[in-house]
Amino acid sequence: MSLVTYELEDHVATITLNRPEARNAINGALRDELNAAWDRFREEEDAWVGILTASGDVFCAGGDLKDGAGAVGTFGGTFWEKPTINSFESGMELFKPTIAAVHGPCIGYGLTGVLFCDFVIASTEASFRFPEVTLGVPTIVGAIRLPHRVGWANAMELLLTGQPMSAERAKEIGLIWKMVDPADLQAEARAWAKTLTGAAPLAQRATKEVAWRSADMGWVESVRFGETMRKVAGATEDVAEGLQAWRDRRPPQWRAR
Known part of the structure; x- marks a missing residue:
């Protein structure tokens, strides 16, 4: 079974986290497949708009703490020799429009990936969390990205408490662009993707x-x-x-x- 699925239809590529039995926690194998999916989207000429979503009831439980490759990733060299810009969520240069369709908890690594999408459409049942500080470790990429997205104090609310944020609060601070009923989430994301494909x-x-x-x-x-x-x-x-x-x-x- 693929841990990440990639479907292309009418110029829209849907990338789906597909490890629901583990709450879509990111282990090394899933990370490799996810990176490959984003690489494919970037290079595929017929793919104009990307949707990031997930199967199951949880969008992403964060990095799999039982698998170091899932939690921090792998890359050539040591961290002081080269930056870890080796994936979509860490800052891949990708200028095609991207949409995150989020349901349920969106935690850690999952939230970092969502922050790199241009549009965040979330269900009313979604929640967002950077739990790293409750484990004694810092959040890095999220700390770089989030203040530019939602403002300083709102970013620190997520980054420095490690507590979950409701969809309503996330919409209030601008993390969520559009909030919809859970049953309408995928249709709303696809409809917006279709709108985007109408432009050059x-x-x-x-x-x-x-x-x-x-x-x-x-x-x-x-x-x-x-x-x-x-x-x-x-x-x-x-x-x-x-x-x-x-x-x-x-x-x-x-x-x-």
Whole structure:
């Protein structure tokens, strides 16, 4: 049985954590399959939008503490020689739109992965937690990412207490983008993914990359980088198609080329 499933339909790739008997805790084998799924999504030309979700009643119970490869991952070299940017949740450069569809508890490693998605759609029964400080260890990637997402004090609420946060509170602070009834979660995620596929995929990726990279740039550098990306995207077939479709008053047929 695959610990992570990958399904591609109508330009939408659904990546599903599939270890429900262990509450989707991340062991070494699951981590390897998850990394491979994100690599496939990044490289597959027909995959324009990604959905991260999970089977069973728990989205993710965090790293499997019985398996060190699941808890901290594996990578070449020692941690002082190279950063562990070797996966989606640790900061893989991926500029395709991503959606997290979250139900039940979303803990530790699972929450770190969710934080890297552009849109978090969660059921009213979802909850979120970084429990590391209750085990005597620090949260690292979550601590880097979360304050930019929800603000300082809201981030510290999760990071420094180790206590679970309800879906209602997560929606209030902006961690959740949209909250829905549990029965509607998957349909809502798929509907939003379909909406995203209506736009030009290469233009989306260029826009997201500008937003991502310019966060660490000054204004002049940001504008120069953005204008460079505009020229790169302007040379694609999709731009010609978009303009022609506008002239013809018809929906464009994107090809991601």
